[in-house]
Amino acid sequence: MKTKLVKMDALKEAGEIIRAGGLVAFPTETVYGLGADAMNSEAAAKIYAAKGRPSDNPLIVHIADMEQVDLVAENVPDQARKIMEAFWPGPLTVILNKKETVPDGTTGGLKTVAVRMPSHPGARALIRESRRVIAAPSANTSGRPSPTTAGHVMEDMNGKIPMILDGGPVGIGIESTIVDMTGEVPMILRPGYITKAMLESVIGTVQIDPAVSGRTMPEHVVAKAPGMKYRHYAPKGKLILVEGEPDKVIAEINRRAQEKEQEGFRVGIIGTDESIGQYCTGIRRSIGSREHPDSVAANLYSILRECDTLALDYIYSESFFEKGLGNAIMNRMLKAAGYHLITV
Ligand code: TXA
Ligand code: MG
Numbered sequence: 001m002k003t004k005l006v007k008m009d010a011l012k013e014a015g016e017i018i019r020a021g022g023l024v025a026f027p028t029e030t031v032y033g034l035g036a037d038a039m040n041s042e043a044a045a046k047i048y049a050a051k052g053r054p055s056d057n058p059l060i061v062h063i064a065d066m067e068q069v070d071l072v073a074e075n076v077p078d079q080a081r082k083i084m085e086a087f088w089p090g091p092l093t094v095i096l097n098k099k100e101t102v103p104d105g106t107t108g109g110l111k112t113v114a115v116r117m118p119s120h121p122g123a124r125a126l127i128r129e130s131r132r133v134i135a136a137p138s139a140n141t142s143g144r145p146s147p148t149t150a151g152h153v154m155e156d157m158n159g160k161i162p163m164i165l166d167g168g169p170v171g172i173g174i175e176s177t178i179v180d181m182t183g184e185v186p187m188i189l190r191p192g193y194i195t196k197a198m199l200e201s202v203i204g205t206v207q208i209d210p211a212v213s214g215r216t217m218p219e220h221v222v223a224k225a226p227g228m229k230y231r232h233y234a235p236k237g238k239l240i241l242v243e244g245e246p247d248k249v250i251a252e253i254n255r256r257a258q259e260k261e262q263e264g265f266r267v268g269i270i271g272t273d274e275s276i277g278q279y280c281t282g283i284r285r286s287i288g289s290r291e292h293p294d295s296v297a298a299n300l301y302s303i304l305r306e307c308d309t310l311a312l313d314y315i316y317s318e319s320f321f322e323k324g325l326g327n328a329i330m331n332r333m334l335k336a337a338g339y340h341l342i343t344v
Pocket of ligand 2 (some may be wrong): 137140146
């Protein structure tokens, strides 16, 4: 199959592909998504095939208007309505009880459905143009970092899907916050740009699934979002995170990097705008500024992809505070590092 990489003005044709049961990759404010008609089981099945994704890992249904919630969900709690009003359109996915009509192929056989209204105007325009609700996971090959540019999608999906809509680099760079609203207490299943504190300011107490908030490999807890149990976001080289006092972290990374270089390995270092000048070896990249955690989130996945392009064997990275957005950043980085974290 030939994959067309087109600008957002090709929306009409994109909508036709979705209606015909085909796949279109499109930008959202978080990461690029790989979309199909959510109510068409065969279309959803194509997503799993293109990504090489395990079929028990459910998809997020993307909507463009508030009324579409009731197409896919029922018994929607008042508290869920409140956070949808507060944070939609935006980087928040809400788990709700699913309507019978949503195929198992979309929800991986679950009785619940994940729903999100993206704020990216191109994403919403595509949903409206298609006159469908769109099931979309991140548009990467399963196990690779999520795509934040159309070029990343092309790397993974070329020849596998008919069309990629290029809306330029995404704004946020990490996937939406997922919150389960079907239990007693709202539960964050995946941390993201919308933080626990932001949710709590609207609906009171919210918990974080212990499987996604720890700094060590969750052994005795099973992640409640099926997708969070798979190895994710991982570069091919070995990623090692170092945390502690800034000066000690820099010294430790320099020491370890030099050691590996002397052994003949290709070594990369991920620092920040504030620290990058103090590293003295390896291929060095700044992931952004500590003053602006948004910039760190925005660059994270493209840097992890670049580690593969550069065929690095070892990558040493600084780690990030775990408050607010830092919690979401560290969740992704720890997974990418297989929880390899050194404290100095
Ligand atoms: O920002 C995002 O959410 C992006 C863009 C494209 O919207 N999408 C995304 O989709 O990250 P994906 O498939 O890569 O991640 C969806 C996550 C998976 O971990 C999946 O297991 C979880 O959502 N999920 C989906 N439906 C669920 C459900 N009913 N219950 C619990 N977790 C669910
Ligand atoms: Mg994904």
